[in-house]
Amino acid sequence: MKITEALKGNSYPGRGVAIGTSSDGKKGLIVYFIMGRSVNSRNRVFVPDGEGIRTEAFDPAKLSDPSLIIYSPVRRVNGCTVVTNGDQTDTIAEHLAVFGSFESALRTRTFEPDGPNFTPRISGVLYPDGGYALSLLKSGDPEGKTVVREFFDYPEAAPGKMRLIHTYVGDGSPLPSFKGEPRDVEPDADGPDALADAVWNALNADNRVSLYAAAVDLATGKIESKIINANK
16 A cells, blocks of 8 residues: 555544655655644644754744644654654654664653643654664553553565554544554655655645655665645
């Protein structure tokens, strides 16, 4: 199944992370998207930040609570590319910088404190050799009293394959958290421009906010990327 097919028809998957490998096995692929229903959530754009990106308020006058919407979704450290839906990007980057691990970093974190949704923290890391890992930190009960930490390791990435996780199964009240293993999908394109366009067009037009796609050359580490923002 193409990544676009996995997302079409879902009005609100929330925020999503997909990591994998190009069809020729030479590039690591990354997709990160955010969606929003409230004015505060929709008032965002992705902007470049070194070799990564950060979120900014499109209209600073409308920013009501920056705590869960302003962060660095993508950072690079020691040849690794980290992508997450929150400030746990910084936690992971700090651990990797001192030769800690993706897993050790996330064992210090939990889901977002936004009850009754208790939005899962979704995270991924693309390693220099093309292997990658994904994680989901979610509430273990409706009251947000316990945390479940799930880790998925893909040390031998298959060419032309990606794994996709997103915060919510779909729309609802409260929003239902993602369940099960990351979805096994295929990229619609190997280049960041075409991949970004394809995934953006598959997202619900009323709720999509921003999208980032990147291709990392596994031989050189060079990264090429594209950003799409609904707010222009």
